[in-house]
Amino acid sequence: MPELTGWAVVVALLAATVGVITASDKSRSRWGWLLLCLFVPPALIVLFFLPALKLYGPGEQPWRRWVFFRVPISAFVLVLLFPFYWMIITTVRPDKELYRPWQAPNYAPFWTAHPTLDHIRDLLTTTLFSTWMLNTMLISLAATAISLFCGLLAGYALSRLKFPFAGSIGTGIFITYLVPQTLLFIPLSDIIRNFKLGDSPWALILTYPTFLIPFCTWLLMGYFKSIPKELEECARIDGAPRWKAMLYIIFPVAIPGILSAGIFAFTLSWNEFIYALVFLASPDQKTVPVGVTSELVRGDVFYWGELMAGALLGSIPVAFVYSFFVEYYVSGITGSVKG
Amino acid sequence: MARVAMRSLNKKYDEVHAVIDVNLDIRDQEFVVLVGPSGCGKTTTLRMVAGLESITSGHISIDDKIVNELPPMDRDIAMVFQNYALYPHMTVYDNMAFGLKMRKFDRAEIGKRVQEAADILGIGQLLRRKPRQLSGGQRQRVALGRAIVRHPQVFLFDEPLSNLDAKLRVQMRVELKKLHERLGTTAIYVTHDQVEAMTLGDRVVVRKDGRVQQVGDPMELYNQPANRFVAGFIGSPAMNFVGVRLAAENGSLWAENPGMRIQVPAPLKERLGPYAGREATLGVRPEDLRIAGAGDPGELTFPAAVEVVERLGSEILLDVAVGETTMVASVEPTAPAKVHETLRLAVNPDRVHFFDNETEAAI
Numbered sequence: 001m002p003e004l005t006g007w008a009v010v011v012a013l014l015a016a017t018v019g020v021i022t023a024s025d026k027s028r029s030r031w032g033w034l035l036l037c038l039f040v041p042p043a044l045i046v047l048f049f050l051p052a053l054k055l056y057g058p059g060e061q062p063w064r065r066w067v068f069f070r071v072p073i074s075a076f077v078l079v080l081l082f083p084f085y086w087m088i089i090t091t092v093r094p095d096k097e098l099y100r101p102w103q104a105p106n107y108a109p110f111w112t113a114h115p116t117l118d119h120i121r122d123l124l125t126t127t128l129f130s131t132w133m134l135n136t137m138l139i140s141l142a143a144t145a146i147s148l149f150c151g152l153l154a155g156y157a158l159s160r161l162k163f164p165f166a167g168s169i170g171t172g173i174f175i176t177y178l179v180p181q182t183l184l185f186i187p188l189s190d191i192i193r194n195f196k197l198g199d200s201p202w203a204l205i206l207t208y209p210t211f212l213i214p215f216c217t218w219l220l221m222g223y224f225k226s227i228p229k230e231l232e233e234c235a236r237i238d239g240a241p242r243w244k245a246m247l248y249i250i251f252p253v254a255i256p257g258i259l260s261a262g263i264f265a266f267t268l269s270w271n272e273f274i275y276a277l278v279f280l281a282s283p284d285q286k287t288v289p290v291g292v293t294s295e296l297v298r299g300d301v302f303y304w305g306e307l308m309a310g311a312l313l314g315s316i317p318v319a320f321v322y323s324f325f326v327e328y329y330v331s332g333i334t335g336s337v338k339g
Numbered sequence: 340m341a342r343v344a345m346r347s348l349n350k351k352y353d354e355v356h357a358v359i360d361v362n363l364d365i366r367d368q369e370f371v372v373l374v375g376p377s378g379c380g381k382t383t384t385l386r387m388v389a390g391l392e393s394i395t396s397g398h399i400s401i402d403d404k405i406v407n408e409l410p411p412m413d414r415d416i417a418m419v420f421q422n423y424a425l426y427p428h429m430t431v432y433d434n435m436a437f438g439l440k441m442r443k444f445d446r447a448e449i450g451k452r453v454q455e456a457a458d459i460l461g462i463g464q465l466l467r468r469k470p471r472q473l474s475g476g477q478r479q480r481v482a483l484g485r486a487i488v489r490h491p492q493v494f495l496f497d498e499p500l501s502n503l504d505a506k507l508r509v510q511m512r513v514e515l516k517k518l519h520e521r522l523g524t525t526a527i528y529v530t531h532d533q534v535e536a537m538t539l540g541d542r543v544v545v546r547k548d549g550r551v552q553q554v555g556d557p558m559e560l561y562n563q564p565a566n567r568f569v570a571g572f573i574g575s576p577a578m579n580f581v582g583v584r585l586a587a588e589n590g591s592l593w594a595e596n597p598g599m600r601i602q603v604p605a606p607l608k609e610r611l612g613p614y615a616g617r618e619a620t621l622g623v624r625p626e627d628l629r630i631a632g633a634g635d636p637g638e639l640t641f642p643a644a645v646e647v648v649e650r651l652g653s654e655i656l657l658d659v660a661v662g663e664t665t666m667v668a669s670v671e672p673t674a675p676a677k678v679h680e681t682l683r684l685a686v687n688p689d690r691v692h693f694f695d696n697e698t699e700a701a702i
Contacts, residue, residue: 228422228424230420230421230422230424231424231426233389233391233411233418233420233424234418234420234424234426234485235426235437235441236391236410236411236412237389237390237391237411237412237414237416237417237418237438238412238417238437238438238441238485238489239412239438239441239442239489240412240437240441241410241412244441248437249426252428253426253427253428255428
């Protein structure tokens with residue numbers, strides 16, 4: 001059965017490739033698009049699970065490794081990285097090339113002959129981009145800190161203490177996470193107005209925890225549950241009151257979980273769009289996602305170079321945080337403490 | 340150094356009555372082992388002594404002081420857990436020093452005590468390592484070290500050897516015994532392994548389904564089991580149980596079933612008298628059966644068909660069919676025994692046990 005799936009993936013990939021080629025040829029484009037739509041999504045989904053199928057292994061013929069692992073995984077990585085490549089290439093591409101019509105004989109969408117840093121310079125000098133970065137950083141850090149603190153205590157209590165309605169409180173917290181922000185921003189904007197917090201960083205610092213706390217609580221709850229309770233019991237017999245056992249034993253052991261909750265919370269608030277769009281109005285209060293999209297799209301004019309430069313610079317801190325803590329982050333998600 | 344007493348101790352969870360009316364007096368410096376199959380409430384009892392589990396009713400006292408409401412840290416006990424529960428982010432030294440730091444000992448004293456404990460356990464060269472860099476046996480020693488540095492009044496052990504491989508387990512068992520002789524601290528030890536219980540315990544408490552079945556020193560449990568459960572639990576291979584009917588005849592009492600007919604030994608006759616004409620269970624340990632020789636009186640032997648011969652080197656275990664039941668006999672390694680052969684087995688008359696079929700108590 002896994003054999004069959006493997007071959008199905010290969011066929012789907014081939015079909016998708018044929019689709020791409022045909023779609024780019026105008027005369028046969030309808031069939032190309034059909035092939036693309038039919039085969040690309042399932043191919044991508046199956047590709048994602050392909051390594052788990054274990055179609056290859058030590059001692060297998062090398063071609064199996066290529067067909068079932070290396071080629072599909074490379075294709076997958078290429079697809080995932082393409083938007084980033086597009087972002088970078090658009091950033092460094094001069095306006096003359098960017099706005100060249102695609103029928104032009106020297107049209108080359110995937111490459112540039114004259115890379116330029118003009119867009120980045122424009123972004124940093126003519127817009128408030130550095131202010132937006134600062135705003136976003138401040139808001140994300142503050143919201144993450146608040147959420148992590150509350151999440152830590154709530155997660156610990158829900159996973160370790162016995163008190164009435166512990167289960168239903170846990171579920172209640174989870175349910176608040178399920179309410180979509182696109183609904184929640186309406187009542188929240190009313191509250192923000194009543195507290196006169198509109199158009200200030202506090203509007204976001206105080207509203208982001210509404211979705212970050214449930215998230216952190218649940219992630220940390222799961223992590224705390226994976227820590228053997230004997231560790232804490234031993235600490236309490238050793239003479240530590242509960243808060244000391246928590247501080248000296250449980251929290252240090254839970255660092256991978258805490259870090260991954262922190263990284264996630266930071267990323268979520270860094271990328272958050274709708275609250276920032278609704279609660280902030282003045283250009284100098286905006287965050288990166290909102291600032292870039294609202295200030296660099298004027299009317300129906302898209303300043304693609306600056307937009308992409310903003311997106312590129314805006315994703316650097318998140319990429320940095322992830323690559324720096326990737327090990328902790330992985331063990332935080334898989335959640336295991338080895339004695 | 341302390342005495343520990345439990346008085347009508349009970350623990351009820353929502354559905355389960357885990358500990359039922361346990362009364363136990365543990366003397367100063369005594370090594371007491373709680374043993375029983377899983378679910379007998381032995382670990383729960385230990386955790387109640389530690390203060391990790393609330394007490395439903397009854398009380399526990401340490402040195403005549405009732406500790407029911409005392410938090411674990413104030414009971415002056417140390418506990419060794421089955422999974423060792425070493426703090427993974429701390430070095431061996433810090434693991435051992437943690438309890439002392441929490442109790443505000445000064446640095447010099449902590450250093451001295453940790454060094455002393457490390458020397459006793461032979462882990463002096465491991466003090467700078469983290470738990471994950473240690474082998475199972477070394478972790479076990481660190482867990483012991485963490486318990487002994489505090490010089491607590493009572494040691495609690497919760498199946499501390501069950502995560503070790505068989506060879507290491509035997510070795511650590513001996514070391515634990517030596518350690519206890521050296522320190523003399525009162526200890527309560529929980530295990531499901533009857534060999535550990537017999538070898539380590541000054542006294543052994545056999546538990547089943549939340550209740551205490553028998554308390555006694557190891558040989559007492561072996562020689563005079565109070566009931567059928569204890570008789571079957573202590574000793575390996577386990578005691579043989581055979582249903583018999585007791586019949587009085589010519590002034591003597593006979594235990595008989597389709598496969599055997601044995602005269603009840605004189606010392607037991609009086610106690611078994613009321614059972615004449617009724618059913619009972621005869622229990623005899625494999626090591627109390629031997630291949631009958633010419634001198635064995637006929638009223639203590641019975642025919643047995645050998646089904647399996649297990650040669651263990653120091654002894655031979657014979658699985659034999661006796662009438663409708665099967666029994667195991669442990670005979671000397673030189674015994675001439677062949678499969679499918681029928682031979683006569685003799686019972687050691689001083690070492691037969693009878694159990695009531697209803698109450699399962701020893702008669």
